[in-house]
Amino acid sequence: MSDQIRSMCKSLRLAYVSEIYDSIPFESPSQFLEALFKEEFRLREKAKVQRLIKNARFLDSKSLSNYEWTERIRFPTQIDKDGLMSLDFIKLKQNVVLIGAPGTGKSHLATGLGRKACELGYEVRFYRVSTLIEQLEQALKQDKLPSFRKKFEKVELIILDEMGYLPFSKEGSELLFQLIADWYEQKSLIITSNLEFSQWNRIFIDSRLTAALVDRLIHHAHVLTFNGGSYRLSNALSRAR
Structure with a gap:
């Protein structure tokens, strides 16, 4: 992934897209984006839970x-x-x-x-x-x-x-x-x-x-x-x- 795309992901606060995009299977553009964003949400939620447990x-x-x-x-x-x-x-x-x-x-x-x-x-x-x-x-x-x-x-x-x-x-x-x-x-x-x-x-x-x-x-x-x-x-x- 180019530095420009990585920078845009950072600006959009997409914390994981730059790390996981190449592991998402591609069947169609819509399928790829849906799977990519689902994984982004999943990893965000996982990180949130880890943060809450640490803070507890x-x-x-x-x-x-x-x-x-x-x-x-x-x-x-x-x-x-x-x-x-x-x-x-x-x-x-x-x-x-x-x-x-x-x-x-x-x-x-x-x-x-x-x-x-x-x-x-x-x-x-x-x-x-x-x-x-x-x-x-x-x-x-x-x-x-x-x-x-x-x-x-x-x-x-x-x-x-x-x-x-x-x-x-x-x-x-x-x-x-x-x-x-x-x-x-x-x-x-x-x-x-x-x-x-x-x-x-x-x-x-x-x-x-x-x-x-x-x-x-x-x-x-x-x-x-x-x-x-x-x-x-x-x-x-x-x-x-």
Whole structure:
């Protein structure tokens, strides 16, 4: 392909035509152009999904395709497995809360749902709650809190992993509450926790703040309970045997 044509592709923002045109079979001019542009669109969509997944900052590559659904997951009456996997809760700006003991598959499911959301074109962010608190406190110290909160304007799904594994300072609790209050009825959250709501006072210290936070989270939420012991522990024991 000539430099002139390559330059024109760049001006027209055809990112892939110059790379793929010679691999497209030619049967007729119209067939060639249709196949060429279809491949351009396909590669654009693939690149977009990769960008969304990168921006989400998942901690691993787990997905729904290798998630093990078991009867130990208790669904609320208003949603089932198919309803959850449809991700309609994001359109409705509803929350999903996954509660259960460590190692029962909560983070895997949260990551899988987040990755699927990226594949469907949603802006997603994944945070360990302790990491988010650290970043909020750092932003406050550097007088950058407004710009930090602004980063979430276009985000449609936020995953907060491991709520309750570490207690927060009073300042950290208040900062997280303010952020979740901003997101209330504006975005969808997926939260994983090893503690039932009645035990969240352990991590948030202030009982009134805890009550206000839980009220916002569960107002439009699907709460799934994970029963039984740790998958990781049982797998490790079976390997040891």
